[in-house]
Amino acid sequence: MNGGAAALAVVQVVVMLVVSPLLVGLMRQTRARLEGRVGAGVLQPWRDLRKLAAKETLRASGTGWVSAAGPLVLVASGLLACALVPLVGAVPFVSVPDDLFVVVSVLLVGTVALALVGLDAGTAFGGMGSSRHMTIAALVEPTVLVAVYALSIPVGSSALSRIVLARIDDPASVASPVSLLALVALAIAVVAETGRLPVDNPSTHLELTMIHEAMVIESSGRDLGWLELGSWLRLGALLGLLGSLLVPWGVAQDAGVAAVLVGVVTLVLKLAVLGCVLAAAEVFVAKLRLFRVPELLAGSFVLAFLAVTASYLVVQAG
Amino acid sequence: MRGLVRLMRATGRVAEPAPQRPEGLQGANAAFGGSVGVRHVDAGSCNGCEIEVAATFGPVYDAERYGAKLVASARHADVVLITGVVTRNMLEPLRRTVDATPNPRVVLAVGDCARSCGVFAGGVGVAGAAHDAVDVDLAVPGCPPEPDVIVEALRRVTLR
Numbered sequence: 252m253n254g255g256a257a258a259l260a261v262v263q264v265v266v267m268l269v270v271s272p273l274l275v276g277l278m279r280q281t282r283a284r285l286e287g288r289v290g291a292g293v294l295q296p297w298r299d300l301r302k303l304a305a306k307e308t309l310r311a312s313g314t315g316w317v318s319a320a321g322p323l324v325l326v327a328s329g330l331l332a333c334a335l336v337p338l339v340g341a342v343p344f345v346s347v348p349d350d351l352f353v354v355v356s357v358l359l360v361g362t363v364a365l366a367l368v369g370l371d372a373g374t375a376f377g378g379m380g381s382s383r384h385m386t387i388a389a390l391v392e393p394t395v396l397v398a399v400y401a402l403s404i405p406v407g408s409s410a411l412s413r414i415v416l417a418r419i420d421d422p423a424s425v426a427s428p429v430s431l432l433a434l435v436a437l438a439i440a441v442v443a444e445t446g447r448l449p450v451d452n453p454s455t456h457l458e459l460t461m462i463h464e465a466m467v468i469e470s471s472g473r474d475l476g477w478l479e480l481g482s483w484l485r486l487g488a489l490l491g492l493l494g495s496l497l498v499p500w501g502v503a504q505d506a507g508v509a510a511v512l513v514g515v516v517t518l519v520l521k522l523a524v525l526g527c528v529l530a531a532a533e534v535f536v537a538k539l540r541l542f543r544v545p546e547l548l549a550g551s552f553v554l555a556f557l558a559v560t561a562s563y564l565v566v567q568a569g
Numbered sequence: 570m571r572g573l574v575r576l577m578r579a580t581g582r583v584a585e586p587a588p589q590r591p592e593g594l595q596g597a598n599a600a601f602g603g604s605v606g607v608r609h610v611d612a613g614s615c616n617g618c619e620i621e622v623a624a625t626f627g628p629v630y631d632a633e634r635y636g637a638k639l640v641a642s643a644r645h646a647d648v649v650l651i652t653g654v655v656t657r658n659m660l661e662p663l664r665r666t667v668d669a670t671p672n673p674r675v676v677l678a679v680g681d682c683a684r685s686c687g688v689f690a691g692g693v694g695v696a697g698a699a700h701d702a703v704d705v706d707l708a709v710p711g712c713p714p715e716p717d718v719i720v721e722a723l724r725r726v727t728l729r
Contacts, residue, residue, distance in 0.1 A: 287583040289634035298604035298636065302647070305602075307671040309644060456641045464641055471644035471671045535570050 255506030256342040260334035266515055267333040271487030272296035272480070274526045281530035296483065300476050308472030311372040321368035322470065322477030328361030329484030338491040339514035340503030341412035341419075351399040351409050355392055358444070358489075361481060362388045368478065369466030376458045380465025383541065387450065387462065390548040391440045394555050398436040401429055401558035402496065411492070418499040425499065432558035434497055439551035441493055443544070445486040448533040450544055460538060487522065490529070494521030584631040588717070594675065594707055594725040601647055601673075603636040605727045608646035608670065612663050612699065613689075614653025617713035618680040622652065625723070630716040636727040643669040648726055651699045654682045654689045660696045667703045675726050678705045679719060681712040688712070 276293035283290030310318050335349040335357065343349065362384065369381035403409045405424060406417040418425055443450040446463035455461055458468070467478045495502055501517025503510035539547060609622055625632045626639055640646050643666045655663055667676060678699040681687035686698050699705050709722045 283633070284582075285577055287577070287580050287628045288631045289582065289584045289587075291633050291636055291638070295604065295636065298602055302602050302604045306647075306673070309669065309671045456639060458641065461641070467645075468642045469644055475645060535573060 253345045256344045258506050259340040259342050259503065259511065260344075262511055262515070263336075263339045264330050264334050266339060266518065267484060267487050267491070268330070270519060270522060271483040272300060274487055274490070274522050275483050277523060278526045278530035281527050282534060285531060285534045296479075300480060303472055303476030303479070306472040308474055310471075310474070311374070311469050313373060314371045314469075317367045317371040318470070318474065321364045321371070322474045322481065324364035325361045325368075325481030326477050326484065328357050328364065329481045329488065331357045332361075332488040333484055333491075335411075336488050336492045337412040337415045337495050337502060338488070338518050339511060340506065341415040341495070341499075342504070342506060343410055343412045343416075349411050351396065351403065351411055354411060354492075355395055358485060359388065359392060361485060365463075365466055365478070365482075368470065368474075372469035374469055376461065376465045376468050380462055380468070383462045384466060387443055387544065387548070390545055390552070391444045394436055394440040394548065394552045395444070397552065397559055398433040398440065398555040401433040401555060401562050404559070404562040405429070415495050415499050415502055416504065418496065419502065419504070422500075425497070429558050429562040430496075432554050432561060434493070436551045436555035436558065437496070438493060439547065439554075441489040442529070443548055443551075445489055446482070447486075447529065449536045449539040450547070452538045455538075460541075490522055490525045491518060494518070494525055497521075583628045584634065585629055587634070588721070590729070591721050591725050593728050601636075601727060603727055603729045605637045605648055605723065606640035606646040607637050607648045607650050607677075607723070608640055608643045608666065609650045609652070610659075610663055610666050612651050612653045612659040612683070612702075613656035613695070614680070614682060618652035618682070621713045621716050621719060622650065622679065625716040625719045627716075630720050632720050632723050635720070635724050635729040637723040643667075644671065646670050646674070648675045648677055648723070649703075650677045650679055651683045651703075651705075652679050654686050654692070654695045655697055655699060655702045656694045657696045658694070660702055663699075663702050675706045676703055677722060677726075678708040679722070680714055681710060684708045684710060 273293055276296045280290040280293050332354060335354050366381040366384050369377040402414050406414050424430055446453060451462040452460065455464060458465060463482065467475060470478055498521055501513055503514035611619060624630060649667050649670055678684050682689055683699040686695060689695050707722055709718055711718055
């Protein structure tokens, strides 16, 4: 059982490494088409990574080991999240818990690494971005925890793979009020966590409105490549988690070849659909003023909290 | 929102058909491989070139389809795009921006002012043209140059 889980984790990491830049390319392409542009193509993020890998890596004078290690930590945390979250298959690990608390802490390690990279160069914009990033992380993490906790109550386990398996067994639970409230809360949290509109604008050039871009503003060459890849992996893992919870069908329940193949294909489809929907929705919204962001995130926390309350009520009624 | 959807439907694709790909810049590094970050530096321009540069990356000329993208930091850039004469105040910042751009890099002077000071030659605050301050790899003539010409220069670097 554990060997199968490990094999699945490797498959998930490999698939996400290939797919997450393409997901970003697809989202940019969707946006470009809706804006009447031709767009750079779905493969553009891969071209960016290849170019960055070949470029000279400049670091500002006075930066220390954090600038060198931070990007790698971000990528490592993204890869670990991809391995732990049930994306292709939901086979529970025996020795390593794919507990929601573990996944959230793994993502938080990456968040902190990114914030430290922003601080290390000592520029005003980097520090400002890090400060905003941590503010949002502090508001988002409880929402993610509480939202997934609401989903875990009926299952009786906080392991993400068990939650997904329980949802495959009982499709009615996907459309239950608990599940819907929790998923809306989770979706808002994912949008905030991955720096998409309306919380952060990934294509902004105005330093004063930046969050993610401000932190990476001093990184170049390979450092920048790792940072980009790391944040794309996080986006992929979180969107994939949302997809697995929203549409649990197709997720492999064992490590057999056929089941895994179906899992990979459905994962790619789910990511493509979610990515297109998110990108299309972004065309219609403007970035929120920074001081309004806590209101949005507080709203999503309330939804998650209501989901928890409702899950107790539903359990008692049933 | 419904109005916006209707506008998108009615507009469709506004980008003009791509002209033929120009020859690659001699000495341009193949390391870019179809992905080029452009950092725009206004060294003392009248804003005429800025409007043309903005149009270059707008929906009609859409330089992004050739792999060129405006970036927010010189650290992310492969091309430094200079517009306007180099004024005394911008001489040092311009040099620093080019220094902060990781190699391999291409310096692009856009407009007559950046090429040869244009109408501002001999002005009181003018330190010179772009090539007086930094090594320029490619210059685009015009006052202001049309977006077509800027796109062509960028395509010589992106090779797409």
